[in-house]
Amino acid sequence: MSDVKVKVGILGASGYTGAELVRILAHHEASEITLLTADRRAGRPFGEVFPHLAHIKLPTMISIAEADWSTVDLIFCALPHGTTQEVIAGLPEHVKVVDLSADFRLFDPATYKEWYGAEHAAQDLQKEVVYGLTELHREKIKKARVVANPGCYPTPVQLALTPLLEGKLVHAEDIIIDAKSGVTGAGRSPKEMTLYAEVTEGIHAYGTGGHRHAPEIEQGLAWACGSDVVVNFSPHLMPMSRGILESIYVKMTNGTTAEDIQAALEKRFADEPFVRVLPFGVTPQTRHVRGSNYVLMGVVKDRVPGRVIIVAVEDNLVKGASGQAVQNMNVMLGLPETMGLEIEPLFP
Amino acid sequence: MSDVKVKVGILGASGYTGAELVRILAHHEASEITLLTADRRAGRPFGEVFPHLAHIKLPTMISIAEADWSTVDLIFCALPHGTTQEVIAGLPEHVKVVDLSADFRLFDPATYKEWYGAEHAAQDLQKEVVYGLTELHREKIKKARVVANPGCYPTPVQLALTPLLEGKLVHAEDIIIDAKSGVTGAGRSPKEMTLYAEVTEGIHAYGTGGHRHAPEIEQGLAWACGSDVVVNFSPHLMPMSRGILESIYVKMTNGTTAEDIQAALEKRFADEPFVRVLPFGVTPQTRHVRGSNYVLMGVVKDRVPGRVIIVAVEDNLVKGASGQAVQNMNVMLGLPETMGLEIEPLFP
Amino acid sequence: MSDVKVKVGILGASGYTGAELVRILAHHEASEITLLTADRRAGRPFGEVFPHLAHIKLPTMISIAEADWSTVDLIFCALPHGTTQEVIAGLPEHVKVVDLSADFRLFDPATYKEWYGAEHAAQDLQKEVVYGLTELHREKIKKARVVANPGCYPTPVQLALTPLLEGKLVHAEDIIIDAKSGVTGAGRSPKEMTLYAEVTEGIHAYGTGGHRHAPEIEQGLAWACGSDVVVNFSPHLMPMSRGILESIYVKMTNGTTAEDIQAALEKRFADEPFVRVLPFGVTPQTRHVRGSNYVLMGVVKDRVPGRVIIVAVEDNLVKGASGQAVQNMNVMLGLPETMGLEIEPLFP
Amino acid sequence: MSDVKVKVGILGASGYTGAELVRILAHHEASEITLLTADRRAGRPFGEVFPHLAHIKLPTMISIAEADWSTVDLIFCALPHGTTQEVIAGLPEHVKVVDLSADFRLFDPATYKEWYGAEHAAQDLQKEVVYGLTELHREKIKKARVVANPGCYPTPVQLALTPLLEGKLVHAEDIIIDAKSGVTGAGRSPKEMTLYAEVTEGIHAYGTGGHRHAPEIEQGLAWACGSDVVVNFSPHLMPMSRGILESIYVKMTNGTTAEDIQAALEKRFADEPFVRVLPFGVTPQTRHVRGSNYVLMGVVKDRVPGRVIIVAVEDNLVKGASGQAVQNMNVMLGLPETMGLEIEPLFP
Structure with a gap:
């Protein structure tokens, strides 16, 4: 340089x-x-x-x-x-x-x-x-x-699931990604659906089961597990300029525990400057990455046996x-x- | 009278x-x-x-x-x-x-x-x-x-799932309820977590896998299907005074289609003054029930075969x-x- | 009927x-x-x-x-x-x-x-x-x-000042109206300036000294005092769907007190179903009229001798x-x- | 160093x-x-x-x-x-x-x-x-x-008015400061008045005519003009985490024009790294300084002869x-x- x-x-x-x-x-x-x-x-x-x-x-x-x-x-x-x-x-x-x-x-x-x-x-x-x-x-x-x-949505979920699919820790055929996004992802061109009065103080699902980021996510996860993947990807629009939070619901493979999931993510991202895995059981907030290049993720035990929840956040513009x-x-x-x-x- | x-x-x-x-x-x-x-x-x-x-x-x-x-x-x-x-x-x-x-x-x-x-x-x-x-x-x-x-959270999900469990249209052991709530559910007593500056322009999960409304939901769903139920219930707090949106991810029983789910809900709530089932594929917004006693719900096909998504909203204070x-x-x-x-x- | x-x-x-x-x-x-x-x-x-x-x-x-x-x-x-x-x-x-x-x-x-x-x-x-x-x-x-x-802006200020100008309690040539409005006043047609991301978490003045509601206000105040009036009218756009708050700064005529202002407003609106004068020194909030047809107003003493402040609110859509x-x-x-x-x- | x-x-x-x-x-x-x-x-x-x-x-x-x-x-x-x-x-x-x-x-x-x-x-x-x-x-x-x-409120107004009072361009006895503030100025201790549900989607005046920042402003302006000053200072609380906007209404001294005001401010702050005077007639937005140390100010002609409006913004936490x-x-x-x-x- x-x-x-x-x-x-x-x-x-x-x-x-x-x-x-x-x-x-x-x-x-x-x-x-x-x-x-x-x-x-x-x-x-x-x-x-x-x-x-x-x-x-x-x-x-x-x-x-x-x-x-x-x-x-x-x-x-x-x-x-x-x-x-x-x-x-x-x-x-x-x-x-x-x-x-x-x-x-x-x-x-x-x-x-x-x-x-x-x-x-x-x-x-x-x-x-x-x-x-x-x-x-x-x-x-x-x-x-x-x-x-x-894409903004595909980034956190690929980071969270790639190590888990590569390690055969979770099933690829049972992945649910419930995403909540701020409005800047829709750009600055004026549209009725992104007007202040249409967005403030409410939330709604959109593109459920058919958002264009679904194939991008599936492509990335297929790279990770070596075979085709179909996911449930359900985005929601909420009153927030910046930020995406993804609640990822997955089924673990036989014998895997939530603690194993935590360990796999910690190991994979230990040296990454922009990815932080929170302590086991702690989940991140979008406002804690606002304006920055960080992805934070947290792992939580599910009440349903054999399942685990990963929550990941980023600033969609960064x-x-x-x-x-x-x-x-x-x-x-x-x-x-x-x-x-x-x-x-x-x-x- | x-x-x-x-x-x-x-x-x-x-x-x-x-x-x-x-x-x-x-x-x-x-x-x-x-x-x-x-x-x-x-x-x-x-x-x-x-x-x-x-x-x-x-x-x-x-x-x-x-x-x-x-x-x-x-x-x-x-x-x-x-x-x-x-x-x-x-x-x-x-x-x-x-x-x-x-x-x-x-x-x-x-x-x-x-x-x-x-x-x-x-x-x-x-x-x-x-x-x-x-x-x-x-x-x-x-x-x-x-x-x-x-409770505020248990109301929409019991309305949506009771007819489906009674009709054996969905599996009881694979229910994921991703809920997004406004802050009035936390009451008017001052707490740091509900201050304006802590809530605006962001979202976070809380009580993931351990919220007190989970057993109430499970009790109601058990009544509907006649046996014990354990659900994944994951609430999120977002910048909104009033309103709850629940994205409910369920697996259909063999031979059931998303259209059957739609028909079952329409039939059950046809004469109910406060429950409206939207046209197939249309999902509701919390802001469309603000201040009113309505519950709106919509059914959407999942990309994952055999699965269906139901989105339901209410005003948590009404x-x-x-x-x-x-x-x-x-x-x-x-x-x-x-x-x-x-x-x-x-x-x- | x-x-x-x-x-x-x-x-x-x-x-x-x-x-x-x-x-x-x-x-x-x-x-x-x-x-x-x-x-x-x-x-x-x-x-x-x-x-x-x-x-x-x-x-x-x-x-x-x-x-x-x-x-x-x-x-x-x-x-x-x-x-x-x-x-x-x-x-x-x-x-x-x-x-x-x-x-x-x-x-x-x-x-x-x-x-x-x-x-x-x-x-x-x-x-x-x-x-x-x-x-x-x-x-x-x-x-x-x-x-x-x-118009939305002209309504509260005419209600507040008409009795005072008719009663010669305030000077017509020294009226400052600092108005704060929600965005629905700008309508539902998509414009960049009313997008969520442009409005949330901020405030700005617009049309300062040249908003089209100024001549309507001046017309109404001229009717009240019998001669031409020129006012300072400074609107601001803020993150709020509904509501207008007007802080009206006026100079009292000789011998008039803030308590006289309070009394004049109370008398004028005593029997009005939609106008409420709050107790002396108490000012209203826009959120307290949201969705309703009320105008609330409050009178406060100014630190500057001879001056008085009137704060009035309404829901701009009602x-x-x-x-x-x-x-x-x-x-x-x-x-x-x-x-x-x-x-x-x-x-x- | x-x-x-x-x-x-x-x-x-x-x-x-x-x-x-x-x-x-x-x-x-x-x-x-x-x-x-x-x-x-x-x-x-x-x-x-x-x-x-x-x-x-x-x-x-x-x-x-x-x-x-x-x-x-x-x-x-x-x-x-x-x-x-x-x-x-x-x-x-x-x-x-x-x-x-x-x-x-x-x-x-x-x-x-x-x-x-x-x-x-x-x-x-x-x-x-x-x-x-x-x-x-x-x-x-x-x-x-x-x-x-x-204090947060006294900073922009002293910056804006000090050169004008020192230069005898405006009258010291007729100053109205209508301020709009976000909620972080009230701190992180939980109070009912700063809860999300009490602040979102509305605005209200508080401490009108009696806020503790009034004497600090008056002290600074007195330093600028060499004699005691009493101002009207009217703060308002609005839904915004960070930011203060002050609309300052002043009367010019004989022969002074709004353009003179603009020139005086431009001259005074020409070499200041954190103060920017916008082009004549342009007013600033709080969101344009969010997270930064800047003060922006704009000068606008008033419709009332002899008067001028200065709008100034800052991030109250910076x-x-x-x-x-x-x-x-x-x-x-x-x-x-x-x-x-x-x-x-x-x-x-």
Whole structure:
């Protein structure tokens, strides 16, 4: 790592993940932001769209068409799902990519088509993409040119279940994931369902049994256990800007105890800077990771014999999006993995 | 029903369920409030403690010791758990009782002792108590002198699962109830965990695998299926004053389909004024029942074969407490069951 | 008042004020809803757009073009500002109107043009319109065919200051109105500024010194004191679905005391069913009127000699919109003024 | 500044300002925390009381009686008001102090007694205390041993009005400060008024005309204009964990324009790292400073001739408490003033 800073671009900078990337990179000592695009807000200063960061010196936002790719070494792509495949496929080879959209997360084109209703437009490129759940795929990420940053929901559950499925400690065919999410996961585009008056003081399930993050979760868990997995994934929308809590209900294999589950998770994540396994029986709160890149998880005995509950939390905009994206950039560039990410949670 | 109004007392009137009883009874045409007790606030007008109801003419709050029982025909007992058994056991015979505490909800003294850490102090009285989940025990409630009003969490899940267990449509040994609750269930006594800054913008599990409503749920489900039941009951606390949403994950018996589940619930609740089964695949929102006595439920197919999801909501202070208490009073007194309860939900 | 129910229509029924009208009219014993329009949602059942009211039997929503005016005696017009003048001008004479838009609130066409940027399109009709702040203009409303329902912000401040200006107790040239509002005042159309994540956990001023409700307030205060008034009106948007709180800072005339202010307000509103003056020195909370038609106000001494503070609250969707609209309907039709409006506030 | 780190203690570490000090100091490169006291939680690890910071290595909390003052060079005193005077008076001379309580903020013992109802217990010490509004008293703070950290409310208003009063641009006898605050200002001790269900979805005034921060504001403004000042200070409590917004209504002196006000503020704060004056006519949002040490302010023309409105925001736990405390520590120790405080706001 020399004194020359890595030149970084953010495509789709005017959304929440764009703002979050800027917030994190503002204190990332080995990189500098040289390109910001936002098609509908081209020509406007970033600080007008996000006044909380108006004091940071940044390039004016331009349209993607205006981008000069020679000014960047790496881009974060925070464009809407479905619009990203062609953009990335058209980039010059020297540009590394961390893609925060869903466009390259599903590695089976048939599954992609089933869930997104269209043929994948960059199937060749897909073959060289690496799935960017850092703690699970670190070695591959080191060598990747294009990393598909995981979805917000799939991140904690894959972290929690991968060691357990690999160790044959839990059954793959009986996994229930009851997830509760804040609203920033739905983005900044105005929709009736994310208006304040529609969200405050209530909760509801949505996409029950059919959310697009289900196949991504199943893909990851299949990698862990070596065979196909079908899960129950039931997300809920609640009054919270940031945060996801997942209550994961699983059946243990014969002879496994809840204490074994605890031990397996502790062992796996002992040296991970961003994953913390709480003491046995203690469960985490979303507000305890707000604004930070941490995933916390806790293991609790179930009253039903043979079952165990794992509760995991993250900030969907950080470890569930922009934080993990920077973590992946660090790994791709050979920088210290925690650079720029040593941000304390904000509570209360 | 004559023109003479039933004289009603509220013991423990200064808590949230007390306020809610006053709000509902203010428009109950066949009763009048003649007694309010609140030991720590004795001597103070009710409207000082709850200014939103200061315009209603009410008796001044007194201590229980000062109560003249000849002035009431029926009391709602909203005292803290553990303090209620002796109070109710000491009442004259002419006073009917709807008890909102947990003191008479568990009909097996051993179970009571296991969960509350003390011998039940009124075991003889317990034998004549009727469990007040109105839709399920209406005939017994008609003849009861003392009704144990159900807990907030146990109400929706018993409504949803009783028809399914009675009809052998789902397995009793594989029931997962992931519940999300607002904070008024924890009462009005100041505690750190219910402070605004500790609750807003976040969610956490609590009492996972060991909440006191678990045995009440299991008792009700055992009645439905005729044998002992152990459930996974996992409550979560979230930023919401009122409301409970329960995501109930169950395994269907051989040959049963999700559509059968839908049909069974529709049939059972077709004539119930306060229970609505939504169209197949549609799930309810807590905010759509806020302030009202409704329970809404929806049935969704699970991706995991053989499984089905039922989502049910209520306002914990109304159907989960004071509303069901008034519903029970109506049944006990032979009044129209909906009297005073035709209150529309408040949204947004 | 006979047994024949008044037939009522709601134009623009798919917004928050439309839903609120339905909620209130559901228990209004002298009227029935026979017409609902919603141009963009024509053909859809009301209960699909507002599931919390899906149990009420209502006509399907149609477009205004499809409306048969012979089916209604009175309409509530909840259309967007600027679209209402022509609709109302085109109605048959037998139809009474309560207009909840801003289109007929400003009685001086020049002022209308200054603030809305266009000529008023129904200036003849404007001359027969009556301003519907019920407590202040009741006698005129009794005889009106078209009533302009006041804006949400102008209602509490006119109630508080009219008696004081009429009695020459405060100076008209030194009035500061610092208002805090919930978000439903901005309607249900999706906008970035009313998204949950943009509103929760924060507050900001908007339209400072230039909000369109300023001329309406000034018009009302000018009526009270007999000469032109210019006020400082500074609204703020805060995380709250319903509710407006106005902190009104005024300078008393020579010899007037804060106690005189209290006495004047108490006297003026002594017999009003929906306005309550709190004890001297006590200030109200918005949550204590939520869901109800009440305005509460409190008077406090200022530390600055000669000054006094009045704090007033309302629910912007009830007394600030649909509740006052029904109150006006009652007055126009000679019904008891409180009919349908005896709804208790919902707290917590 | 050498490589030897300053040893820092926090008295009263288990409150919100204590947690905030730890969060900030975790990344302060020239200091280390060597002492944490919390009388009621003595013996417990800090991470148990504040799990969001459990990953930071910290000394176990002890009682004040157990403290070894030789282990600290400087203490932050975050004890409750009224308990601090004797503690600080009893410290050895080598210990510098930043006191976050109100105990040393009022420099006139008579004013202290009037507002706190007791004689000041350390009047000699008071004489050497410096008032720690950093931007206004930086030179004195450099030499101070004991700094009284300003109250949350007094900070933005003194920043906004000091240049205007010094420049004779506004009248001192006609100042209205309408403040809106989040709930963490009331601390972490459980009280009914700060429970979630009492705070969410509403707003109310409190301490109108009699809040204890009024004399502190008046003291600071009197310093600015050279004569006694009496202000209207009206705080409101709203649903927000962090943040204060102050709408300041002032009358300009003859010939002064709103643009002059803007220019004066811009000039005064041009080189201040933590104070930003927004473009003329733009007002700030509390959420844009959340978690950061910034004060933002905006100037708006009033419709009332001769008047101007200034809106200022801060995070009450950072610039209004712990952030400014660290800023003062930096000044007292000759460190770069922004050290540890370059934390970006967290939005959304």
